[in-house]
Amino acid sequence: MKPQFEHPVCDECRSKLGNVFCTLTESQTSEMDSEKNCSIFKKGQIIFNEGNKPAGVYCVNKGKIKIYQTGEEGKEQILRLAKEGDILGYRSLISGEAYSGTASVMEDATVCFIPKRTFFDFLHTNSDLSSAMMQLLSHDLKEAEARLTGLAQKPVRERMAEALLMLFEFYGSDKDGAINAAISREDIANIVGTATETTIRILSDFKNEKLIELLGKKIKIVNHQGLIKTAHIYD
Amino acid sequence: MKPQFEHPVCDECRSKLGNVFCTLTESQTSEMDSEKNCSIFKKGQIIFNEGNKPAGVYCVNKGKIKIYQTGEEGKEQILRLAKEGDILGYRSLISGEAYSGTASVMEDATVCFIPKRTFFDFLHTNSDLSSAMMQLLSHDLKEAEARLTGLAQKPVRERMAEALLMLFEFYGSDKDGAINAAISREDIANIVGTATETTIRILSDFKNEKLIELLGKKIKIVNHQGLIKTAHIYD
DNA sequence: GTAAAAGTATGACTTTTGTCATTATTGCGA
DNA sequence: TCGCAATAATGACAAAAGTCATACTTTTAC
CATH class of the missing domain: 2.60.120.10 (Jelly Rolls)
Structure with missing residues (x-):
């Protein structure tokens, strides 16, 4: 034993x-x-x-x-x-x-x-x-129920911002300050409820808007407030 | 007392x-x-x-x-x-x-x-x-969770068929065989997670396809199997 | 270590669905 | 019972998001 x-x-x-x-x-x-x-x-x-x-x-x-x-x-x-x-x-x-x-x-x-x-x-x-x-x-x-309402009412971009904040909250950050999980674009799409291509596009939008950084497979949130604003969460 | x-x-x-x-x-x-x-x-x-x-x-x-x-x-x-x-x-x-x-x-x-x-x-x-x-x-x-998945993956038409079957199941039928509830198009839209106009359009499609009848505010399901098929529920 | 597979990225296009405007129709209260 | 307000219906259009095709990059397995 x-x-x-x-x-x-x-x-x-x-x-x-x-x-x-x-x-x-x-x-x-x-x-x-x-x-x-x-x-x-x-x-x-x-x-x-x-x-x-x-x-x-x-x-x-x-x-x-x-x-x-x-x-x-x-x-x-x-x-x-x-x-x-x-x-x-x-x-x-x-x-x-x-x-x-x-x-x-x-x-x-x-x-x-x-x-x-x-x-x-x-x-x-x-x-x-x-x-x-x-x-x-x-x-x-x-x-x-909250996700249900979001899925019914919020556009993909907002749900994506929300999902990134959730992932950061849930997994925490590694030494680089990135979300401590190697999660694929497809998995993110399947959380948000959208197509993989749409996920990729919105992530590069976020990158261009300096909200996140893409370090290989890892995602680093560089502007939390900006993401919160994008997600339309005001509480 | x-x-x-x-x-x-x-x-x-x-x-x-x-x-x-x-x-x-x-x-x-x-x-x-x-x-x-x-x-x-x-x-x-x-x-x-x-x-x-x-x-x-x-x-x-x-x-x-x-x-x-x-x-x-x-x-x-x-x-x-x-x-x-x-x-x-x-x-x-x-x-x-x-x-x-x-x-x-x-x-x-x-x-x-x-x-x-x-x-x-x-x-x-x-x-x-x-x-x-x-x-x-x-x-x-x-x-x-089932609704969540449906909302993320099924088109409005399927969710609408599903919702009608759910309403029938939940409220039962009145003497005319219609769903025993006077529910507005807007409420149906807010169950399905779509716009009121889309709800109205799909309901008239269903009517034209002889799946339902519209008796004033009441809805009568005349082809259950058809609706089940439309909802893509096969169990 | 290299080839195949999986994953990421991007463009072009289509489909779905939502929005806005306008017109019936219904129901309800004065 | 009349008329107003809410609801329902329909069309025209716009926007959002999905699909398909293709290229590129990273991982994985042999």
């Missing part, structure tokens, strides 16, 4: 990163440690697929993951991004349905699997966890 | 219509009956406003309500519709934020108000209710 691999840095997930599992009691924490199952996923691998039945929830220890729905012509719509500390697959598990989206690895990841039975057991006996899950779902719902 | 007005048909909300409050115990049911507060709202009235702080949840006894977000140029995006048996305002209450949408009455309504304290008290002591709320939120989230 190699315990340092089986439970790599999950204490971090719980305490440092402050996800819903912070609410677990001592005994639940150790039950989780014995029940969970961590694995490594390489870039491009699928963690779960739209249409599959969930058998538990996933907790991301490390890496970057996208959850997307596939439209008719195979175009992906990215619904959510996940990084260390985030949990995945709870929506479908809770509503007892098949996954409505696919989780795919953008950067090599370590992910723990917590079996359905364990998770529901915690949920039924720990009202703090229930409460945290309700808040998580409420937050996701708020987010989804 | 006039008990027949204070608690008009709430037993129906609970048992017949099967909302989350089915999970309440006997004593909680009577506690709710004494704590709740029912009122009548006329068409056009606002039940709560985007930005306000929630003080409880609302349970719709009768009537038709829309929840929408207002975009920059004052355009409404309808997020959800509610009818008898539905509850309102739980998302913001649970996440402890201001309302992210406005609830406005489309057809005269009777609505009960359940104070925050009572609701949270039930939630903490009744794990069946917690569970039901989690399922409700999960369902809403799934719905929102």
Whole structure:
């Protein structure tokens, strides 16, 4: 056995990163440690697929993951991004349905699997966890509804500015001050809900307007206020 | 006192219509009956406003309500519709934020108000209710994400067909077989996420294609299969 | 280390959808 | 019941965004 691999840095997930599992009691924490199952996923691998039945929830220890729905012509719509500390697959598990989206690895990841039975057991006996899950779902719902309205009402350019600010917020910045993620133009397009070419064009517009810099695959925001203004966010 | 007005048909909300409050115990049911507060709202009235702080949840006894977000140029995006048996305002209450949408009455309504304290008290002591709320939120989230993807990927015509099928499903049909709601073209536009004129045009296209009939303000679906095909839903 | 594949960039053009203007039509209140 | 206001309908046009073609660049795999 190699315990340092089986439970790599999950204490971090719980305490440092402050996800819903912070609410677990001592005994639940150790039950989780014995029940969970961590694995490594390489870039491009699928963690779960739209249409599959969930058998538990996933907790991301490390890496970057996208959850997307596939439209008719195979175009992906990215619904959510996940990084260390985030949990995945709870929506479908809770509503007892098949996954409505696919989780795919953008950067090599370590992910723990917590079996359905364990998770529901915690949920039924720990009202703090229930409460945290309700808040998580409420937050996701708020987010989804805001994006829905934006998609219906805002032009691509505004949504693009918004997406860049979101990516910066979510991933933070590397040593160069660029968004700390190697995200393709296509993925950005699939977040914003537009064509890849349009994404490329708007990014070069932003570059010409000195709002961003393009450092290879990395994007650096050089004028935050300008982007905020472009996104028409005034609060 | 006039008990027949204070608690008009709430037993129906609970048992017949099967909302989350089915999970309440006997004593909680009577506690709710004494704590709740029912009122009548006329068409056009606002039940709560985007930005306000929630003080409880609302349970719709009768009537038709829309929840929408207002975009920059004052355009409404309808997020959800509610009818008898539905509850309102739980998302913001649970996440402890201001309302992210406005609830406005489309057809005269009777609505009960359940104070925050009572609701949270039930939630903490009744794990069946917690569970039901989690399922409700999960369902809403799934719905929102599906609409998000549709908005990003499907043309207006498909979304319109989808919306008509949804309205039929949600409101049922009246004696003429038409959708049992007097919903304006503008409201339909704000559900679909398009301009009112585009809505009018597509509805007359659908009429010419013998998919629907327009009986004054009412819409009758005469070719369900055709609409399903137009919406590109194949499951 | 090199070739193939994937990703990025740009131009030309088309399609979709929105906007504005104008005219019916309906519903409702005085 | 009349007339006003809101809603619905339609046309002409403009703008936004998508598609297709092609070139160039970077990554990846052998």
